[in-house]
Amino acid sequence: MANFTKKAIEASFIKLLTERPLSQITVKDIVTDCGINRNTFYYYFEDIPKLIETVVEEDMVTIIQSYPTVDNFGDCLEAVLDTALSKKRAVLHIYHSTNRDIYEMYLWKVCDYAIEAYLSTVLGGHKIKENDLDIIKKYLSSLGFGIVSNWLRNDMSDDIRTVLMRLMDIKKGMLKEMIHRCEET
Amino acid sequence: MANFTKKAIEASFIKLLTERPLSQITVKDIVTDCGINRNTFYYYFEDIPKLIETVVEEDMVTIIQSYPTVDNFGDCLEAVLDTALSKKRAVLHIYHSTNRDIYEMYLWKVCDYAIEAYLSTVLGGHKIKENDLDIIKKYLSSLGFGIVSNWLRNDMSDDIRTVLMRLMDIKKGMLKEMIHRCEET
DNA sequence: CACCCAATGCCTAATTTTCAGGCATTGGGT
DNA sequence: ACCCAATGCCTGAAAATTAGGCATTGGGTG
Numbered sequence: 001m002a003n004f005t006k007k008a009i010e011a012s013f014i015k016l017l018t019e020r021p022l023s024q025i026t027v028k029d030i031v032t033d034c035g036i037n038r039n040t041f042y043y044y045f046e047d048i049p050k051l052i053e054t055v056v057e058e059d060m061v062t063i064i065q066s067y068p069t070v071d072n073f074g075d076c077l078e079a080v081l082d083t084a085l086s087k088k089r090a091v092l093h094i095y096h097s098t099n100r101d102i103y104e105m106y107l108w109k110v111c112d113y114a115i116e117a118y119l120s121t122v123l124g125g126h127k128i129k130e131n132d133l134d135i136i137k138k139y140l141s142s143l144g145f146g147i148v149s150n151w152l153r154n155d156m157s158d159d160i161r162t163v164l165m166r167l168m169d170i171k172k173g174m175l176k177e178m179i180h181r182c183e184e185t
Numbered sequence: 186m187a188n189f190t191k192k193a194i195e196a197s198f199i200k201l202l203t204e205r206p207l208s209q210i211t212v213k214d215i216v217t218d219c220g221i222n223r224n225t226f227y228y229y230f231e232d233i234p235k236l237i238e239t240v241v242e243e244d245m246v247t248i249i250q251s252y253p254t255v256d257n258f259g260d261c262l263e264a265v266l267d268t269a270l271s272k273k274r275a276v277l278h279i280y281h282s283t284n285r286d287i288y289e290m291y292l293w294k295v296c297d298y299a300i301e302a303y304l305s306t307v308l309g310g311h312k313i314k315e316n317d318l319d320i321i322k323k324y325l326s327s328l329g330f331g332i333v334s335n336w337l338r339n340d341m342s343d344d345i346r347t348v349l350m351r352l353m354d355i356k357k358g359m360l361k362e363m364i365h366r367c368e369e370t
Numbered sequence: 371c372a373c374c375c376a377a378t379g380c381c382t383a384a385t386t387t388t389c390a391g392g393c394a395t396t397g398g399g400t
Numbered sequence: 401a402c403c404c405a406a407t408g409c410c411t412g413a414a415a416a417t418t419a420g421g422c423a424t425t426g427g428g429t430g
Contacts (some may be wrong), residue, residue: 003222004189005387026406037389042408113292190416211377227379266425 006044008034010055014039017090022048022097039116041112053102059083060106064113071121074168076114077144081151081160082105095152103148111144112137121174132182191353193219195240202275207233207282230300235278238287244268245291249298256306259353262297262329265292266336266345273341280337296329297322307360317367321360 016025027048031038045051063079070076084091094103113135128136128155147167149159197218214234216223230236248264255261269276279288300322313321333350336345349367 002193002194008187008189027408028406038407039409040388043387159430177392212379213377223378224380224419225417228416232379 003044005034005036005040008036009041010046010051013051013055014087014090017086017093019089021093022052022099049102051170052099053106056094056103056106060110063110067114067117069121070114070117072142072168073114073118073144074164075095076110076118077147078164079162080110080148084148085156086154090107092152092155104145105147108141108145111141111148114144123179126179126183128179128182136178138180140175159183188229190219190221193221194226194229195236198236198240198273199272202278203272206278206286207237220268234284234287237284238291241279241288241291245295248295252299255299255302256304256324256328257353258303259349261295261303262332263346263349264269265295265333266349268335268340269337277311277312277337277340294325294331296326297334299329300325303306308364311364311368313364313367321367322364325360338348 009030012030015135016029016033024058025048027038030051031041038108057180060080063076063083067076091103094100118140119133119137147160147164151158151163194215197215197275198210198365201218210233211239212223212226213234230239237348250259251260251264276288279285303325304318304322332345332349336343336348
Protein backbone atom coordinates (compact mmCIF):
# COMPACT_ATOMS: atom_id res chain seq x y z
CA MET A 1 0.00 0.00 0.00
CA ALA A 2 0.92 3.61 -0.25
CA ASN A 3 1.60 4.46 3.41
CA PHE A 4 -0.50 7.58 3.50
CA THR A 5 0.10 7.92 7.23
CA LYS A 6 3.86 7.85 6.85
CA LYS A 7 3.62 10.49 4.13
CA ALA A 8 1.36 12.56 6.35
CA ILE A 9 3.93 12.46 9.14
CA GLU A 10 6.62 13.65 6.76
CA ALA A 11 4.36 16.39 5.44
CA SER A 12 3.51 17.61 8.93
CA PHE A 13 7.18 17.60 9.82
CA ILE A 14 8.12 19.72 6.81
CA LYS A 15 5.22 22.01 7.59
CA LEU A 16 6.31 22.52 11.21
CA LEU A 17 9.91 22.86 10.09
CA THR A 18 8.79 25.74 7.91
CA GLU A 19 7.39 27.45 10.97
CA ARG A 20 10.19 26.99 13.51
CA PRO A 21 13.64 25.47 14.10
CA LEU A 22 14.15 21.76 14.57
CA SER A 23 14.97 22.17 18.26
CA GLN A 24 11.45 23.45 18.87
CA ILE A 25 9.70 20.50 17.27
CA THR A 26 8.75 17.43 19.29
CA VAL A 27 7.28 14.10 18.30
CA LYS A 28 4.10 15.18 20.02
CA ASP A 29 3.91 18.32 17.88
CA ILE A 30 4.15 16.23 14.74
CA VAL A 31 1.53 13.64 15.65
CA THR A 32 -0.80 16.35 16.91
CA ASP A 33 -0.46 18.23 13.65
CA CYS A 34 -1.50 15.28 11.54
CA GLY A 35 -3.97 13.93 14.05
CA ILE A 36 -2.52 10.51 14.84
CA ASN A 37 -1.36 8.55 17.85
CA ARG A 38 2.16 9.10 19.14
CA ASN A 39 2.91 5.38 18.88
CA THR A 40 2.19 5.52 15.17
CA PHE A 41 5.14 7.84 14.79
CA TYR A 42 7.42 5.28 16.41
CA TYR A 43 5.86 2.59 14.25
CA TYR A 44 7.30 4.31 11.18
CA PHE A 45 10.35 6.14 12.50
CA GLU A 46 12.95 5.34 15.10
CA ASP A 47 13.23 8.98 16.07
CA ILE A 48 13.30 12.46 14.59
CA PRO A 49 16.80 12.17 13.08
CA LYS A 50 15.59 9.09 11.20
CA LEU A 51 12.60 11.09 10.01
CA ILE A 52 14.95 13.79 8.76
CA GLU A 53 17.01 11.16 7.01
CA THR A 54 13.92 9.73 5.31
CA VAL A 55 12.71 13.11 4.16
CA VAL A 56 16.09 14.17 2.82
CA GLU A 57 16.81 10.79 1.27
CA GLU A 58 13.50 10.71 -0.56
CA ASP A 59 14.23 14.06 -2.12
CA MET A 60 17.71 13.05 -3.18
CA VAL A 61 16.58 9.68 -4.52
CA THR A 62 13.90 11.43 -6.54
CA ILE A 63 16.53 13.70 -8.01
CA ILE A 64 18.87 10.84 -8.85
CA GLN A 65 16.08 8.82 -10.44
CA SER A 66 15.12 11.74 -12.63
CA TYR A 67 18.67 11.80 -14.05
CA PRO A 68 19.35 8.30 -15.37
CA THR A 69 22.12 9.82 -17.43
CA VAL A 70 23.85 13.11 -16.80
CA ASP A 71 25.06 15.16 -19.73
CA ASN A 72 25.87 18.19 -17.66
CA PHE A 73 26.21 17.73 -13.98
CA GLY A 74 25.16 21.33 -13.48
CA ASP A 75 21.62 20.19 -14.37
CA CYS A 76 21.63 17.65 -11.60
CA LEU A 77 22.93 20.20 -9.11
CA GLU A 78 20.20 22.53 -10.23
CA ALA A 79 17.61 19.88 -9.31
CA VAL A 80 19.08 19.79 -5.80
CA LEU A 81 18.81 23.55 -5.59
CA ASP A 82 15.22 23.54 -6.91
CA THR A 83 14.15 20.94 -4.38
CA ALA A 84 15.82 22.86 -1.57
CA LEU A 85 14.24 26.11 -2.68
CA SER A 86 10.77 24.56 -2.79
CA LYS A 87 10.98 24.00 0.96
CA LYS A 88 13.55 26.66 1.72
CA ARG A 89 12.88 27.34 5.38
CA ALA A 90 12.58 23.65 6.23
CA VAL A 91 15.87 22.79 4.55
CA LEU A 92 17.64 25.66 6.25
CA HIS A 93 16.25 24.60 9.61
CA ILE A 94 17.70 21.14 9.03
CA TYR A 95 20.97 22.55 7.77
CA HIS A 96 21.31 24.88 10.74
CA SER A 97 20.71 22.14 13.29
CA THR A 98 22.79 19.46 14.93
CA ASN A 99 21.63 17.20 12.10
CA ARG A 100 23.39 18.99 9.30
CA ASP A 101 25.46 15.84 8.80
CA ILE A 102 22.37 13.96 7.61
CA TYR A 103 21.68 16.52 4.91
CA GLU A 104 25.33 16.57 3.87
CA MET A 105 25.52 12.80 3.68
CA TYR A 106 22.81 12.70 1.03
CA LEU A 107 24.10 15.78 -0.69
CA TRP A 108 27.40 13.94 -1.15
CA LYS A 109 25.52 10.96 -2.53
CA VAL A 110 23.81 13.08 -5.14
CA CYS A 111 27.04 14.82 -6.08
CA ASP A 112 28.90 11.52 -6.32
CA TYR A 113 26.11 10.03 -8.39
CA ALA A 114 25.97 13.02 -10.74
CA ILE A 115 29.72 12.98 -11.27
CA GLU A 116 29.79 9.24 -11.85
CA ALA A 117 27.02 9.42 -14.43
CA TYR A 118 28.48 12.54 -16.00
CA LEU A 119 31.98 11.10 -16.36
CA SER A 120 30.74 7.90 -17.93
CA THR A 121 28.97 10.09 -20.46
CA VAL A 122 31.89 12.40 -21.14
CA LEU A 123 34.69 9.82 -21.07
CA GLY A 124 33.25 7.75 -23.86
CA GLY A 125 36.13 5.78 -25.35
CA HIS A 126 38.89 7.68 -23.56
CA LYS A 127 40.89 5.54 -21.20
CA ILE A 128 42.63 7.18 -18.31
CA LYS A 129 44.38 5.78 -15.27
CA GLU A 130 42.25 4.71 -12.33
CA ASN A 131 44.17 7.02 -10.02
CA ASP A 132 43.70 10.03 -12.23
CA LEU A 133 40.01 9.18 -12.64
CA ASP A 134 39.57 9.11 -8.88
CA ILE A 135 41.21 12.47 -8.57
CA ILE A 136 38.99 14.00 -11.23
CA LYS A 137 35.91 12.54 -9.55
CA LYS A 138 36.97 13.97 -6.21
CA TYR A 139 37.57 17.32 -7.84
CA LEU A 140 34.16 17.46 -9.49
CA SER A 141 32.07 16.14 -6.62
CA SER A 142 33.86 18.44 -4.18
CA LEU A 143 33.07 21.31 -6.48
CA GLY A 144 29.38 20.37 -6.52
CA PHE A 145 29.17 19.81 -2.79
CA GLY A 146 31.06 23.02 -2.11
CA ILE A 147 28.80 25.09 -4.30
CA VAL A 148 25.64 23.88 -2.59
CA SER A 149 27.16 24.13 0.89
CA ASN A 150 28.25 27.67 0.30
CA TRP A 151 24.81 28.54 -0.94
CA LEU A 152 23.15 26.99 2.13
CA ARG A 153 25.66 28.68 4.42
CA ASN A 154 24.47 32.00 3.03
CA ASP A 155 20.83 30.98 3.57
CA MET A 156 20.27 30.48 -0.15
CA SER A 157 20.57 34.19 -0.69
CA ASP A 158 22.85 34.00 -3.74
CA ASP A 159 21.33 33.90 -7.18
CA ILE A 160 22.59 30.36 -7.42
CA ARG A 161 21.33 29.69 -10.91
CA THR A 162 23.38 32.48 -12.38
CA VAL A 163 26.44 31.48 -10.38
CA LEU A 164 26.02 27.91 -11.47
CA MET A 165 25.60 28.77 -15.14
CA ARG A 166 28.61 31.04 -15.14
CA LEU A 167 30.71 28.46 -13.35
CA MET A 168 29.70 25.68 -15.73
CA ASP A 169 30.57 28.06 -18.55
CA ILE A 170 34.01 28.85 -17.15
CA LYS A 171 34.98 25.26 -16.57
CA LYS A 172 33.43 24.01 -19.78
CA GLY A 173 36.60 23.13 -21.65
CA MET A 174 38.61 22.34 -18.55
CA LEU A 175 37.38 18.83 -18.03
CA LYS A 176 38.20 17.69 -21.54
CA GLU A 177 41.60 19.29 -21.15
CA MET A 178 42.11 17.36 -17.92
CA ILE A 179 40.99 14.13 -19.52
CA HIS A 180 43.31 14.72 -22.44
CA ARG A 181 46.26 15.25 -20.15
CA CYS A 182 45.54 12.09 -18.21
CA GLU A 183 44.82 9.97 -21.25
CA GLU A 184 46.94 6.85 -21.58
CA THR A 185 48.74 6.60 -24.88
CA MET B 186 -7.43 9.08 13.07
CA ALA B 187 -7.48 11.23 10.01
CA ASN B 188 -8.50 8.66 7.38
CA PHE B 189 -5.70 9.43 5.00
CA THR B 190 -6.74 6.50 2.82
CA LYS B 191 -10.29 7.78 2.45
CA LYS B 192 -8.95 11.20 1.53
CA ALA B 193 -6.58 9.60 -0.98
CA ILE B 194 -9.49 7.82 -2.64
CA GLU B 195 -11.37 11.09 -2.94
CA ALA B 196 -8.29 12.83 -4.32
CA SER B 197 -7.68 10.14 -6.91
CA PHE B 198 -11.31 10.31 -7.91
CA ILE B 199 -11.21 14.07 -8.44
CA LYS B 200 -7.96 13.67 -10.32
CA LEU B 201 -9.42 11.06 -12.67
CA LEU B 202 -12.58 13.10 -13.00
CA THR B 203 -10.45 15.97 -14.23
CA GLU B 204 -9.09 13.73 -16.95
CA ARG B 205 -12.24 12.05 -18.26
CA PRO B 206 -16.04 11.74 -17.82
CA LEU B 207 -17.57 9.84 -14.94
CA SER B 208 -18.79 7.05 -17.23
CA GLN B 209 -15.19 6.18 -18.04
CA ILE B 210 -14.05 5.83 -14.44
CA THR B 211 -14.25 2.49 -12.64
CA VAL B 212 -13.60 1.51 -9.06
CA LYS B 213 -10.54 -0.32 -10.28
CA ASP B 214 -9.21 2.85 -11.91
CA ILE B 215 -9.52 4.70 -8.63
CA VAL B 216 -7.86 2.10 -6.43
CA THR B 217 -5.11 1.61 -8.97
CA ASP B 218 -4.44 5.32 -9.07
CA CYS B 219 -3.93 5.59 -5.33
CA GLY B 220 -2.32 2.19 -4.98
CA ILE B 221 -4.70 0.39 -2.65
CA ASN B 222 -6.79 -2.76 -2.63
CA ARG B 223 -10.18 -2.73 -4.30
CA ASN B 224 -11.84 -3.91 -1.09
CA THR B 225 -10.58 -0.85 0.68
CA PHE B 226 -12.71 1.25 -1.61
CA TYR B 227 -15.80 -0.67 -0.53
CA TYR B 228 -14.68 -0.36 3.06
CA TYR B 229 -15.16 3.39 2.82
CA PHE B 230 -17.78 3.82 0.11
CA GLU B 231 -20.84 1.87 -0.91
CA ASP B 232 -20.30 2.70 -4.56
CA ILE B 233 -19.21 5.53 -6.83
CA PRO B 234 -22.42 7.58 -6.40
CA LYS B 235 -21.77 7.52 -2.65
CA LEU B 236 -18.22 8.67 -3.30
CA ILE B 237 -19.59 11.52 -5.39
CA GLU B 238 -21.97 12.38 -2.61
CA THR B 239 -19.16 12.43 -0.06
CA VAL B 240 -16.94 14.62 -2.19
CA VAL B 241 -19.70 17.08 -2.98
CA GLU B 242 -21.03 17.09 0.55
CA GLU B 243 -17.61 17.78 2.06
CA ASP B 244 -17.22 20.80 -0.17
CA MET B 245 -20.65 22.13 0.67
CA VAL B 246 -20.25 21.50 4.40
CA THR B 247 -16.94 23.33 4.32
CA ILE B 248 -18.65 26.27 2.68
CA ILE B 249 -21.50 26.28 5.18
CA GLN B 250 -19.13 26.06 8.13
CA SER B 251 -17.15 29.00 6.86
CA TYR B 252 -20.31 31.12 6.98
CA PRO B 253 -21.66 30.85 10.53
CA THR B 254 -23.63 33.99 9.79
CA VAL B 255 -24.55 35.36 6.40
CA ASP B 256 -24.75 39.10 5.88
CA ASN B 257 -25.06 38.89 2.15
CA PHE B 258 -26.02 35.60 0.69
CA GLY B 259 -24.16 36.50 -2.48
CA ASP B 260 -20.94 35.86 -0.53
CA CYS B 261 -22.01 32.34 0.27
CA LEU B 262 -22.95 31.68 -3.33
CA GLU B 263 -19.58 33.00 -4.35
CA ALA B 264 -17.92 30.39 -2.15
CA VAL B 265 -19.83 27.69 -4.02
CA LEU B 266 -18.64 29.14 -7.29
CA ASP B 267 -15.03 29.35 -6.09
CA THR B 268 -15.04 25.75 -4.92
CA ALA B 269 -16.54 24.60 -8.21
CA LEU B 270 -14.03 26.62 -10.20
CA SER B 271 -11.11 25.16 -8.26
CA LYS B 272 -11.98 21.74 -9.69
CA LYS B 273 -13.86 22.93 -12.74
CA ARG B 274 -13.54 19.91 -15.00
CA ALA B 275 -14.34 17.46 -12.22
CA VAL B 276 -17.47 19.35 -11.17
CA LEU B 277 -18.67 19.61 -14.76
CA HIS B 278 -18.11 15.89 -15.27
CA ILE B 279 -20.30 15.23 -12.28
CA TYR B 280 -22.88 17.77 -13.38
CA HIS B 281 -23.02 16.33 -16.89
CA SER B 282 -23.52 12.77 -15.70
CA THR B 283 -26.45 10.68 -14.53
CA ASN B 284 -25.54 11.83 -11.02
CA ARG B 285 -26.36 15.48 -11.46
CA ASP B 286 -29.08 15.02 -8.85
CA ILE B 287 -26.45 14.43 -6.18
CA TYR B 288 -24.75 17.70 -6.93
CA GLU B 289 -28.05 19.54 -7.03
CA MET B 290 -29.16 18.06 -3.74
CA TYR B 291 -26.23 19.61 -1.90
CA LEU B 292 -26.42 22.79 -3.91
CA TRP B 293 -29.97 23.19 -2.62
CA LYS B 294 -28.75 22.56 0.90
CA VAL B 295 -26.19 25.32 0.65
CA CYS B 296 -28.70 27.71 -0.89
CA ASP B 297 -31.29 26.89 1.77
CA TYR B 298 -28.71 27.32 4.50
CA ALA B 299 -27.46 30.61 3.14
CA ILE B 300 -30.98 31.98 2.84
CA GLU B 301 -31.92 30.79 6.31
CA ALA B 302 -28.87 32.41 7.87
CA TYR B 303 -29.24 35.52 5.76
CA LEU B 304 -32.91 36.05 6.62
CA SER B 305 -32.31 35.65 10.32
CA THR B 306 -29.69 38.38 9.99
CA VAL B 307 -31.84 40.70 7.92
CA LEU B 308 -35.17 40.19 9.64
CA GLY B 309 -33.92 41.28 13.03
CA GLY B 310 -36.94 42.36 15.01
CA HIS B 311 -39.38 42.38 12.09
CA LYS B 312 -42.18 39.88 12.43
CA ILE B 313 -43.82 38.58 9.33
CA LYS B 314 -46.28 35.78 8.72
CA GLU B 315 -44.92 32.24 8.51
CA ASN B 316 -46.49 31.79 5.09
CA ASP B 317 -44.96 34.92 3.68
CA LEU B 318 -41.60 33.98 5.18
CA ASP B 319 -41.71 30.61 3.44
CA ILE B 320 -42.45 32.28 0.16
CA ILE B 321 -39.56 34.71 0.53
CA LYS B 322 -37.24 31.84 1.41
CA LYS B 323 -38.37 29.90 -1.63
CA TYR B 324 -37.85 32.96 -3.77
CA LEU B 325 -34.31 33.58 -2.55
CA SER B 326 -33.08 30.01 -2.53
CA SER B 327 -34.53 29.40 -5.97
CA LEU B 328 -32.71 32.47 -7.16
CA GLY B 329 -29.42 31.15 -5.79
CA PHE B 330 -29.91 27.66 -7.10
CA GLY B 331 -30.97 28.96 -10.48
CA ILE B 332 -27.96 31.21 -10.82
CA VAL B 333 -25.50 28.43 -10.12
CA SER B 334 -27.39 25.93 -12.30
CA ASN B 335 -27.44 28.31 -15.21
CA TRP B 336 -23.73 28.88 -14.80
CA LEU B 337 -22.99 25.13 -14.73
CA ARG B 338 -25.28 24.57 -17.71
CA ASN B 339 -23.07 26.93 -19.68
CA ASP B 340 -19.95 25.09 -18.50
CA MET B 341 -19.00 27.91 -16.13
CA SER B 342 -18.26 30.13 -19.11
CA ASP B 343 -20.03 33.24 -17.78
CA ASP B 344 -18.11 35.76 -15.75
CA ILE B 345 -20.20 34.68 -12.82
CA ARG B 346 -18.65 37.05 -10.31
CA THR B 347 -19.69 40.10 -12.28
CA VAL B 348 -23.16 38.70 -12.90
CA LEU B 349 -23.54 37.93 -9.22
CA MET B 350 -22.39 41.36 -8.09
CA ARG B 351 -24.68 43.12 -10.50
CA LEU B 352 -27.62 40.95 -9.50
CA MET B 353 -27.02 41.52 -5.80
CA ASP B 354 -26.83 45.20 -6.58
CA ILE B 355 -30.12 45.21 -8.48
CA LYS B 356 -32.04 43.36 -5.82
CA LYS B 357 -30.44 45.21 -2.94
CA GLY B 358 -33.44 47.15 -1.69
CA MET B 359 -36.01 44.66 -2.90
CA LEU B 360 -35.81 42.31 0.03
CA LYS B 361 -36.39 44.98 2.65
CA GLU B 362 -39.26 46.24 0.56
CA MET B 363 -40.74 42.74 0.51
CA ILE B 364 -40.28 42.35 4.23
CA HIS B 365 -41.89 45.70 4.84
CA ARG B 366 -44.93 44.72 2.77
CA CYS B 367 -45.32 41.46 4.63
CA GLU B 368 -44.75 42.92 8.07
CA GLU B 369 -47.51 42.29 10.57
CA THR B 370 -48.83 45.43 12.13
C1' DC C 371 -29.35 -11.68 -30.93
C1' DA C 372 -26.29 -14.21 -28.17
C1' DC C 373 -22.06 -14.13 -26.19
C1' DC C 374 -18.25 -12.60 -23.46
C1' DC C 375 -15.69 -10.26 -20.37
C1' DA C 376 -14.89 -6.65 -17.40
C1' DA C 377 -16.89 -4.46 -13.63
C1' DT C 378 -19.56 -4.73 -9.60
C1' DG C 379 -20.84 -5.73 -4.88
C1' DC C 380 -20.10 -8.74 -1.38
C1' DC C 381 -17.98 -12.32 1.63
C1' DT C 382 -14.42 -14.60 4.83
C1' DA C 383 -10.14 -14.91 7.04
C1' DA C 384 -5.42 -13.38 7.58
C1' DT C 385 -2.41 -9.66 8.14
C1' DT C 386 -1.00 -5.09 8.97
C1' DT C 387 -1.66 -0.77 10.95
C1' DT C 388 -3.30 2.23 14.50
C1' DC C 389 -4.67 3.11 19.03
C1' DA C 390 -4.99 3.47 24.36
C1' DG C 391 -2.54 3.28 28.39
C1' DG C 392 1.29 2.70 31.00
C1' DC C 393 6.36 2.88 32.58
C1' DA C 394 11.35 3.95 33.20
C1' DT C 395 14.68 7.18 31.61
C1' DT C 396 16.54 11.52 30.06
C1' DG C 397 17.67 16.26 29.87
C1' DG C 398 16.67 21.20 29.57
C1' DG C 399 14.81 25.06 32.21
C1' DT C 400 13.55 27.37 36.64
C1' DA D 401 18.90 20.31 42.69
C1' DC D 402 14.55 19.69 41.23
C1' DC D 403 10.65 19.18 38.09
C1' DC D 404 8.23 18.16 34.26
C1' DA D 405 7.83 17.39 29.60
C1' DA D 406 9.66 14.55 26.17
C1' DT D 407 11.44 10.23 24.86
C1' DG D 408 11.56 5.41 23.62
C1' DC D 409 9.49 1.29 24.44
C1' DC D 410 6.04 -2.24 25.82
C1' DT D 411 1.51 -4.79 25.85
C1' DG D 412 -2.94 -5.93 24.21
C1' DA D 413 -7.14 -4.33 21.90
C1' DA D 414 -9.25 -2.34 17.96
C1' DA D 415 -9.41 -0.80 13.34
C1' DA D 416 -7.97 -0.83 8.67
C1' DT D 417 -6.14 -3.20 4.73
C1' DT D 418 -5.23 -7.10 2.18
C1' DA D 419 -5.76 -11.59 -0.62
C1' DG D 420 -8.76 -14.46 -2.87
C1' DG D 421 -12.95 -15.94 -4.23
C1' DC D 422 -17.97 -15.89 -6.01
C1' DA D 423 -22.46 -14.67 -8.22
C1' DT D 424 -24.50 -11.06 -10.80
C1' DT D 425 -24.84 -7.39 -14.13
C1' DG D 426 -24.62 -4.88 -18.32
C1' DG D 427 -22.30 -2.82 -22.30
C1' DG D 428 -19.76 -3.87 -26.49
C1' DT D 429 -18.50 -7.12 -30.12
C1' DG D 430 -19.04 -10.70 -33.41
